[in-house]
Amino acid sequence: MNKKIIFSFTLLVLFLPSLFSLTVIANNDYKIVMYQKYSSDLQVGTIHTVYEYSYVAYNTSNASNTETITYNSYKFYVNVGSLENFSGTIKVTVSPFTITVDSQIPQLVRVLLIEPNLIRELVWAGFLNTSGRVSGLAYFNNTAQLVLEFLNGTTLTNITLNITHEQSQYSVTTKMLMHKVSLTMIGEATLTLSFQTTYPRRYNEMEFTYQMINVQSPYNTSIAYYNGTYVPAMIWRGEGKGSIMFFSFNAQVTAEFTDIEFFGVNGSVIGYLDNSYISTYFSHKGFIFNNTINNVESHIKIVINPNAKYVKSKPELVSMINVNNNPVIIEVTNQGVESTANVNLYHQVIVIHPATLVYINVTGYNQYVVLFPNGSYQYVNLVTPNSVTISNVSIDGKSYVSQIVSVNASGYIVFNVSLIKNESVTVFKETSNGMVLLNPNNYFIYNGRLIVFSDPATTYYVVYGYTPSNEINSISSLYLILIIIAIIVLIAIVLLVTKRKR
Numbered sequence: 218m219n220k221k222i223i224f225s226f227t228l229l230v231l232f233l234p235s236l237f238s239l240t241v242i243a244n245n246d247y248k249i250v251m252y253q254k255y256s257s258d259l260q261v262g263t264i265h266t267v268y269e270y271s272y273v274a275y276n277t278s279n280a281s282n283t284e285t286i287t288y289n290s291y292k293f294y295v296n297v298g299s300l301e302n303f304s305g306t307i308k309v310t311v312s313p314f315t316i317t318v319d320s321q322i323p324q325l326v327r328v329l330l331i332e333p334n335l336i337r338e339l340v341w342a343g344f345l346n347t348s349g350r351v352s353g354l355a356y357f358n359n360t361a362q363l364v365l366e367f368l369n370g371t372t373l374t375n376i377t378l379n380i381t382h383e384q385s386q387y388s389v390t391t392k393m394l395m396h397k398v399s400l401t402m403i404g405e406a407t408l409t410l411s412f413q414t415t416y417p418r419r420y421n422e423m424e425f426t427y428q429m430i431n432v433q434s435p436y437n438t439s440i441a442y443y444n445g446t447y448v449p450a451m452i453w454r455g456e457g458k459g460s461i462m463f464f465s466f467n468a469q470v471t472a473e474f475t476d477i478e479f480f481g482v483n484g485s486v487i488g489y490l491d492n493s494y495i496s497t498y499f500s501h502k503g504f505i506f507n508n509t510i511n512n513v514e515s516h517i518k519i520v521i522n523p524n525a526k527y528v529k530s531k532p533e534l535v536s537m538i539n540v541n542n543n544p545v546i547i548e549v550t551n552q553g554v555e556s557t558a559n560v561n562l563y564h565q566v567i568v569i570h571p572a573t574l575v576y577i578n579v580t581g582y583n584q585y586v587v588l589f590p591n592g593s594y595q596y597v598n599l600v601t602p603n604s605v606t607i608s609n610v611s612i613d614g615k616s617y618v619s620q621i622v623s624v625n626a627s628g629y630i631v632f633n634v635s636l637i638k639n640e641s642v643t644v645f646k647e648t649s650n651g652m653v654l655l656n657p658n659n660y661f662i663y664n665g666r667l668i669v670f671s672d673p674a675t676t677y678y679v680v681y682g683y684t685p686s687n688e689i690n691s692i693s694s695l696y697l698i699l700i701i702i703a704i705i706v707l708i709a710i711v712l713l714v715t716k717r718k719r
Contacts, residue, residue: 248523250284251276251314253354254516257327257342261371261509266295268326268368268400270342274354285411292404293344297370298397305348309363309387311380313444314519316340317352318365322391324398325351326373327366327513332357335454336475337494339515344368344400354517356477356490357382358442370396373511382442416489416520417476419557420543420580423453425474427495430457432474438537438544438557443479443488444521446529449546449557451478468499480546481527482553483560484577488525491518528552534573534592541582549573549588562663566670567656574631574670585631587670597629597670605634610678612652613686620679622669630673633666640681644669647676654685 253274260267271290305321318328318341325345330338340353340363357380365376374395378387417423425432432455441450453476460469473494481487492515499510532548532555539545540558548555554563558577566574566587573588574597585597603623610619624632636642644660644667645652655677660669667679 249276249278249521251354251519251521252284252286252516254288254514255339255342255353256290256512256514257339258510258512259326259368259371259373260511263507266297266371267403268293268295268344269404270326270344271406272342283411285409288408290404290406290408291402293400293402295368295371296399296401298399300394301397302392302394304390304392306388306390307365307376309378309380311382311385311387313442314354314356315352316355316363316380317350319350320345320365321348322367322393323347324367324369324395325365326368327364328353329364329366329513330355330357330361331364332359332361335452336361336492337473337515338492338517339494339513342513346400354519356442356492356517356519367393367395368398370398416486417451417453417478419451419478423455423476425455425457425472425493427457427472427474427493428459428470430459430470430472432457432472434474434476438546440535440546440548441477441479443527446527448487448527449480449548449555451480451557452476465502467501469497471496479527480557481525481555482550483526484556484558485522485525487522487527489518489520491520492516526553527555534588534590536588536592536594538586538594538596540577540579540584543579543582545577545579547575547577547586547588549575562668564661564668564670565658567658568629568672571658576631587629595629597631598626600624600626600630600632600673602632602634607637610652610680612680612683617683618681622677622679624673624675624677626673628673629670631668631670632677633663633668634679635666636662638681641684642667643680643683643685645678645680646671646674647678648674652678 256271258269269292271288273286273288275286303322307322308319310317323345326342327339328341328351330340335358336356338355340355341351345351360379360381363378363380366373374393376391378389380387420436423434425434434453434455437452439450439452440447455474457472475492477490478486479488495514497512501508528550530551532550534549536547537544538547545558546556554560554575556577558579561576561578563573563575566572568587570590574585575588576585585599586594587597588594603625606621608619608621609616618638620634620637622634644655646655655671659671660667669677
């Protein structure tokens, strides 16, 4: 085995363990795993130009903690021919987790995806000798660049397209002057290995490792694209570099890592993405021989929890709040509340207009918050009543059993009491004008307890068996109808009198 083969194999062996060295915990809720890894290596020497690529790809719908994969590697001499004009159309198809390229121009060797400040991927690597189709697992959030690299003798020639999720089909017709090349295989290898599927911990930092590069990555909360929609997400991103320069020897390694966890209704984890991108450049210029190596390696893993619910329609509102110094994304949808935090409960309340009361948990810290239709919010204090006594209260001349709840708080509050009877309840609060009914949306029963949301008073009455009367509303409606009829009659009389005067 020559030195070039040893060097490439060493990079491969050193790189593979680093893919799974994250400090994370397992989650058995995940069922579907899509994984791929590509490597593309162009070595230009004094005598030979060598091109090598390798890949592994698999999908499974019955994921376990441990997976076994087979890695294939192919190595070729590059035979450089004369300059030729190549022309044709390149079509690109973008779907949520896949990018497909149909190229009428041959010699395609790499498809790269770059979304600045988020992710960099080697979507596909190989050698397209004639026109054809290639496809690979891919992810981007908003707008990305798709870079198609063609083997042009001893160099690479690029075509770049901008892609978004708003458009699924792209087409470009172009003409390229390139050296015609052919490949002669000089090596082939197959490697089987096992690894443990691991996942990040919500609201914790992650550590990424590649060879001697260690990157500690904090988390960021955001809205991220997931399978046709945008959901709350946590993003970990790290970048590390290493270089060695010594006389005629120059080696540079850049490692980029991106992990994204996607969240659905009630803060459930609906999916997870793990990505790494390693680029290596090596050059040696000496008296006897010159050598350069251009290597790109990348892996992407997308894990889907098919049992977790998320909403594809546009959310009614999106808010970012802070809970115990942790940023939290909350989306209110027509099918539930999605969040980066665990959602214990949510309920529509009335604060002049409809609003949403949400009770969330972040790293063991619980917080109530009320979200308004314009995206603003107010924190809600969870208070413990000073006292709860049982007594009869008289309403409209009739006596009802009631729990009298005394509280002492400011701002919006939530308190709860245990029910003492299996009857319907109505909640009043004490004001300067006497007992006032709370809006029925602002109290509800949860896990056998009565939850009350209010702009606080000092005394509340939980009244059993009382049914609010609709007489006032009926009378008000009757008066309103009579007033409208009277106005219409008055307008008709005025018009009639005016007409007669003319």
